[in-house]
Amino acid sequence: MVDGTGSAQIAVLIDADNIPRWAVEPLITESTHYGKVRIRRAYGDWSSSLRSWKTTLQELSIRPVQVFAAVKGKNAADLALTIDAMDLLHSGSVDTICIASSDSDFTRLAERIRESGLTVHGFGEETKTNPGLPAACDTFVFVETLTANTPPTRTTKPDQALVPAQAAPLPRLHGTSGATATAIPSVDTGTPQVTVAAPQAKKKGQTVLVAPHTRATTDDLRADTALISRLRDAVTTNTGPDGWAHLSAVGLAIRKHPAVVLKTYGYSRLTDLMVATDLFELQRHDPGTSGPVHARLK
Structure with missing residues (x-):
């Protein structure tokens, strides 16, 4: 994947528990429009339900950060992502941080990054994101707008967002100039x-x-x-x-x-x-x- 031509040095931090796997590639692509994506990390327990992410992480060169939940119900991945974000904030190695999560708990983190003079971009699902998180970011993109493809069909659990069903293929538009439309x-x-x-x-x-x-x-x-x-x-x-x-x-x-x-x-x-x-x-x-x-x- 080729990064954009912007001057920003970007870190993309993904909360794998709160971002669907199908949205990862589109949000990485969108991040490249802001500048050079230097750091790509995804946080979660890769030994359990996130095993299906392996191919996606490898193809997109995303480093998985293993976080074991010592106590059930406590989201250790959120804390690990926050610590890394603050380390990056003070390291001077990046000037833009992208937080990929629908979790409103990251609202204060986004505010803190912005207050320190860095740019913060957010990505999340519309049906799961509290309005406070988008307001705390410089920009916030709902991942549903990044791709016209529908997420793969999956069983919806009570704690998962509802997703659109498979849409029919769209017809070609004839007579357009330049790129295929x-x-x-x-x-x-x-x-x-x-x-x-x-x-x-x-x-x-x-x-x-x-x-x-x-x-x-x-x-x-x-x-x-x-x-x-x-x-x-x-x-x-x-x-x-x-x-x-x-x-x-x-x-x-x-x-x-x-x-x-x-x-x-x-x-x-x-x-x-x-x-x-x-x-x-x-x-x-x-x-x-x-x-x-x-x-x-x-």
Whole structure:
């Protein structure tokens, strides 16, 4: 993997207990846009449930940091990640730290890094991340916006976030110049809808996020003038020289003070909500059905 051309020296620290394996490669790729990724570490107990990460760690040159949980229920990996982050903060070897976790316990760590003059980027799942963590970071990207591919199907446990089901392949967009592009189809009665697994029993003291039963229609979304204004402004202000805005930048913009909560409208992905408004063009510039999604006003 080739790092970006930016001047930032970056450390990526991954909480393997709070980031899905499918999101690791996209978030590493996104990190390279900020500069040179010098340090890549993932924290967890690799002797148990994280064994399936082996190939991913090897292919992406990520160093696994073994952390045994001496006491059940205590997250030793969080503490190890925090200690390493503070060591890096004072070492002077990096000027940017990326924290990949949906755990709100890292909010104070992100604030401390930022207060010391370093840049802190965050990555997490939208359904699991408390608003305080994104607010503490200079930027925060929800990993669902980094790839148009759906996470692999897996059994959903009570303490795991619900994930979208497999989406159908998207058609090719003909007549585009430059790089190959793939169009995101408009929402209609023939378009497969993204679904979520049914929520299971709530554990004591745990909040379970439940998706709304129905999605807002195109008319409903357009009637929400505040939402449409936020989306238009986010796309316009993040449009690049090629006339397209990276969807991750759009997602970041609409989640800032006050945040646009997709679940309010019955959607789990920003891509689907923007398609439903029928006000934006969305496509991937890379071949195939993977790669970052870009948007522009129709």
